[in-house]
Amino acid sequence: MATVPELLPYKRIREDLFRPLSGISRRYAAAALVAFVIGATGLLAWGYQLRRGMGVTGLNRPVYWGIYIVDFVFWIGISHAGTLISAILRLTDAAWRKPVTRAAEAITLFALMIGGMFPIIHLGRAWRFYWLLPYPNWRLLWPNFRSPLLWDLTAIVTYLTGSAIYLYLPLIPDVAQLAKHNTPWRRKFYRALSLGWTGSDREWHALERTVKLLACLILAVAISVHTVVAWDFAMAIAPMWHSTIFGPYFVAGAIFSGIAALLLVMAALRKLLHLEFYFTPHHFNNLAKLLLLMSLLWLYFTVAENLTVWYGNEPNEMAVFGTRTHARFAPLFWAMVVLNFVIPFVLLGIRRLRTIRNATIAATSVVVGMWIERFIIVVPTLSTPRLASASGFYSATWVEIAITAATFAAMAMLYMIFAKLFPIIAVWEFKPHPEEEE
Amino acid sequence: MIYLTAEFRDRAAAAEAIRLLRENGIAPADLDVFSEEPVEFPRGVLDRSSRISLASVLGGILFGVLATAFIFWTQHDYPLITGGMPLSSFWATGVITFEMTMLGASLAAFVWFLRESGLIGRRDRSAPVPHVDPGSLCLRVRCTAEKAGWASESLRRTGAIAFGAQGE
Numbered sequence: 001m002a003t004v005p006e007l008l009p010y011k012r013i014r015e016d017l018f019r020p021l022s023g024i025s026r027r028y029a030a031a032a033l034v035a036f037v038i039g040a041t042g043l044l045a046w047g048y049q050l051r052r053g054m055g056v057t058g059l060n061r062p063v064y065w066g067i068y069i070v071d072f073v074f075w076i077g078i079s080h081a082g083t084l085i086s087a088i089l090r091l092t093d094a095a096w097r098k099p100v101t102r103a104a105e106a107i108t109l110f111a112l113m114i115g116g117m118f119p120i121i122h123l124g125r126a127w128r129f130y131w132l133l134p135y136p137n138w139r140l141l142w143p144n145f146r147s148p149l150l151w152d153l154t155a156i157v158t159y160l161t162g163s164a165i166y167l168y169l170p171l172i173p174d175v176a177q178l179a180k181h182n183t184p185w186r187r188k189f190y191r192a193l194s195l196g197w198t199g200s201d202r203e204w205h206a207l208e209r210t211v212k213l214l215a216c217l218i219l220a221v222a223i224s225v226h227t228v229v230a231w232d233f234a235m236a237i238a239p240m241w242h243s244t245i246f247g248p249y250f251v252a253g254a255i256f257s258g259i260a261a262l263l264l265v266m267a268a269l270r271k272l273l274h275l276e277f278y279f280t281p282h283h284f285n286n287l288a289k290l291l292l293l294m295s296l297l298w299l300y301f302t303v304a305e306n307l308t309v310w311y312g313n314e315p316n317e318m319a320v321f322g323t324r325t326h327a328r329f330a331p332l333f334w335a336m337v338v339l340n341f342v343i344p345f346v347l348l349g350i351r352r353l354r355t356i357r358n359a360t361i362a363a364t365s366v367v368v369g370m371w372i373e374r375f376i377i378v379v380p381t382l383s384t385p386r387l388a389s390a391s392g393f394y395s396a397t398w399v400e401i402a403i404t405a406a407t408f409a410a411m412a413m414l415y416m417i418f419a420k421l422f423p424i425i426a427v428w429e430f431k432p433h434p435e436e437e438e
Numbered sequence: 439m440i441y442l443t444a445e446f447r448d449r450a451a452a453a454e455a456i457r458l459l460r461e462n463g464i465a466p467a468d469l470d471v472f473s474e475e476p477v478e479f480p481r482g483v484l485d486r487s488s489r490i491s492l493a494s495v496l497g498g499i500l501f502g503v504l505a506t507a508f509i510f511w512t513q514h515d516y517p518l519i520t521g522g523m524p525l526s527s528f529w530a531t532g533v534i535t536f537e538m539t540m541l542g543a544s545l546a547a548f549v550w551f552l553r554e555s556g557l558i559g560r561r562d563r564s565a566p567v568p569h570v571d572p573g574s575l576c577l578r579v580r581c582t583a584e585k586a587g588w589a590s591e592s593l594r595r596t597g598a599i600a601f602g603a604q605g606e
Contacts, residue, residue, distance in 0.1 A: 010572045134512060142512035146523050146530035154537040162544040169551070177474075195557040198567045200578075201471040205486045206555035208476055213494055213547050221540045228533055428475050 008277060013430050017423040018178070020273040024420070027272065032416055035409040042406015045399045046121060054124040056399045063382040063394035068122040070374045071404050074257070075115030076156070076229050077250070077370060081258030081265075082108030083163045084222040087215035096286055098429045099278040103269060104262050105167040106424075110414040111261070112160045114407045119152065121403060148232050155228040159221050166214045169207060172197050173428040189421075226254040238381050239316040240309060240324075249301040253370060256294035256340070260366035263287050265415065267360040269424055278425055281356055288359040291366065292348040299341045320384045329380045332372050339369025440586045440605040442579040443568045444598035451597035452575055453483045458592045459579060468580040472570045490550045497546020502539030509534060566604045 008016075049056050059066045082104035089097035120126045132153055134143050143150050176197035179190035197203060230250035233241040243249075263284065270279040306325070309317045324333045343365040347358040383392050396404075418424075446452040456469060456479070466484055471477055513525045523530050552558045568576040577598070581589050590601065 014572075134508070140516045142516055144518070144520055145509045145513060145534055146520060146527075148533075151533040151537075154534045154541075158537040158541040158544070161541060165544060165548045169548075173474075195552070197557065199472045199474055199570060200556070201473070201477060201484060202486060203555040203557065204473070204476040206488065206490065206551050209488050209490050210547050210551040213491060214544060217494070217540055217544050217547070221537070221544075224533070224536060224540075228537075231533075430475075 008430075010430065014177075014427055016275070016277065017425050017427050021178070021420060021423065028416065028420075031272075032413065035413040035416070038409035039406045039413060042403045042409065045402035045406070049121075049124075049399050049403075050126060056397060058395045058397045058400060060392065060394070062385045062390050062392045063379060065122075065378050065382055066394055067375065067396045067400050067404055068118050070371065070378050071407060072115055072118035072122070073229055073250075073374045073378070074371050075111045075118070075407065076226060077254035077257045077374070078261045078367075079108045079111035079115060079159070079163070079258070080222055080226060080251075080254035081111070081262040082106065083159075083166055083218045084108075084255060085258060085262060086166075087219045087222070090211070090215045091219070096283055099275075099425045100262070100266070100283060100287070101429075102167070102170065102422075102426050103265055103424050105163065106415065106418050107258070107261055107265060108163045109160070109167050110411055110418075112156065112163060113414070114410055116156050116160065117407070119149075148228070148235050151228045152232060155221075155225045159218075159225045162214065162218050162221050166211070166218055169211050169214070170426050170429075171422060172207065173199065174423050174426060177427065178423075223251055226251045233377065233381075239314075239320045239384070239386065240305075240381050241377075243305060245301065245305060249305060252294065252297050252301055253373060256291070256298050257367060257370035259287060259291045259294060260363040260370070263291065263359055263363035264367065267356065267363070269419065270356075273419065273424065275425070284356045284359045285354060288348045288354050288362070291359070291362065292344060295341055295344040295348075295366070302337075316386045319388070320381050323380050323384050324376060328383075329376060333376055336369050336372040336376055339365045340373065439580055440583055440603060441566050442581065442586060442589055442593065443566060443576055443602040443604075444579075444593040445568070445570075445574055445576050445600040446596075446598055447574050448597060449477060449479070449575065452477075452577055453479050455577055455593050455596035455598065456484050458596060459589060462585075462588065462592065464579060464581060464585070464589065470565075470578040471575055472568055472578065473575040474570055474572050477575055488554060490547055490554060493550035494543045494547040497549075498539040498543030501542020501545075502535050505538035506531070506535045566602070568602065 057066060057068075086097070086101040086104045086108075089101065120129050123129060132143055132150070172194055175190040176194035176199070179187055179194050182190060227247035227250065230246040234243055234246040236242065266279045266283065266287070269275055306321065309321050323329055344362040347353050347362040379394050383394055385391060444455065446455070452471065456471075459469065460466065466486075469484060471479075471484065509531045510526045517525055519525070562580075565578070565580070568578060570576045577593065579589050579593070586603070590603070593601065
């Protein structure tokens with residue numbers, strides 16, 4: 001039996017990949033219900049926060065950035081799963097990328113949408129968000145474009161727009177196929193999205209050229225986006241934030257967590273949509289090796305970052321270093337090292353252990369570890385300011401936890417909806433084998 | 439004008455048909471190949487020039503320049519010194535210029551894709567769109583009534599398995 005998707009008959013590929021779009025299984029309905037309940041709880045918590053103010057969060061002097069900012073950095077990092085990985089694989093013409101790219105690109109879009117929500121949630125008065133936009137006003141007050149917060153806004157808008165186009169373009173041929181045989185409302189929906197695609201060589205030529213070009217652009221944008229997020233911190237002269245390696249450190253961490261998220265999503269899709277022939281051990285093995293490589297790179301950056309601080313022995317920096325490594329935040333710090341390095345290294349470094357199950361365990365470990373890493377970066381610096389007497393404590397409240405949990409549910413929900421509307425693997429990228437056709 | 443359609447199972451046969459038609463005066467603009475997956479012919483058979491890259495570069499430059507000019511204007515419109523920085527400086531606003539350049543390049547590439555592919559604007563809506571089975575490809579030829587006879591003959595000779603004609 002063929003185990004490589006390229007060797008399957010095209011008719012079978014189409015059936016396999018279009019099948020999940022119709023019908024809703026019990027498992028799907030149950031998962032959707034759970035995600036909905038968690039998401040609705042988070043919305044209620046946000047409503048409560050909007051009504052009562054930011055006092056319902058654990059934010060207080062001197063820690064004004066809590067897990068909302070942690071979530072923001074985390075989700076923007078996760079967004080690097082898709083477009084960046086997909087773009088690299090597309091540009092290098094890696095043959096094994098075909099089943100992986102769309103699943104990855106969808107992660108990018110949804111993670112960016114979710115990550116982009118957090119600065120608004122963190123604002124407190126969310127309805128003032130438009131103050132960030134340069135709209136004409138009678139007092140001639142414009143946003144301060146020298147502020148890294150404006151850099152964030154433009155970077156995220158650019159990345160979101162580019163990622164949406166990059167996801168949409170390769171979808172067009174598939175939705176054109178779906179528009180031919182479907183229920184009436186779906187036909188209308190797909191027909192509108194396909195823009196009248198006919199499959200002419202002009203269309204294919206323009207599509208391939210544009211996707212390649214966008215892959216180049218998106219690579220630069222993806223790197224810039226997480227660098228800009230890193231600069232939100234690095235531009236402040238705060239201990240252990242004001243670091244020149246923060247940009248590449250964040251980018252490496254983002255790709256690391258992105259690959260882990262992609263592995264998790266692939267494992268879930270493989271199981272739930274019965275795509276065993278498409279997400280094969282070969283794909284997991286390749287991504288697992290990539291994850292291992294990024295784990296080593298992450299360790300290198302972490303050591304470089306902490307060693308220079310320790311050797312410099314500057315009192316304010318050492319206060320933060322101390323609180324991270326052997327005081328209040330030490331359990332989290334060492335948990336992060338175990339989750340991001342020890343577990344992946346053991347499970348993925350030993351060839352015999354590099355199975356789909358272990359790759360999924362390692363990916364889960366990395367996703368959790370990278371969330372903790374963001375927390376370790378954000379909170380200890382703020383709770384240990386230069387003026388020792390001003391130091392404070394931060395602990396997240398139920399409101400923040402509910403909103404954080406809701407974003408994970410929202411991610412699951414968006415992905416489930418996407419998987420019901422569009423084939424999760426680009427069907428047209430598999431070339432038909434005429435001799436295998438009836 | 440008459441539209442002829444011919445189905446091929448073999449890519450080489452389709453390429454041969456295109457070559458023959460072009461040698462007899464059919465312009466590449468009058469030829470379209472339909473398929474369910476991208477089809478690549480050898481260089482010179484049916485090359486399509488593209489201006490997507492150029493449009494993208496121009497879009498990037500336009501957005502980058504406009505964004506920089508807008509930042510310059512707004513910061514001087516209400517001069518407010520923050521952090522000891524000059525009102526306009528490459529260091530402080532370079533990131534926004536870069537991001538807007540990339541946004542412009544991406545949007546221009548997308549818009550030009552829509553135009554060049556014919557999904558908006560340039561397509562002849564009266565032209566027939568043949569049904570194509572997976573694995574096969576269909577060649578559509580636009581020609582005058584005088585040329586239709588030998589064009590059909592060329593298609594048949596090169597191995598087309600199904601034919602169609604429309605128009606007058």
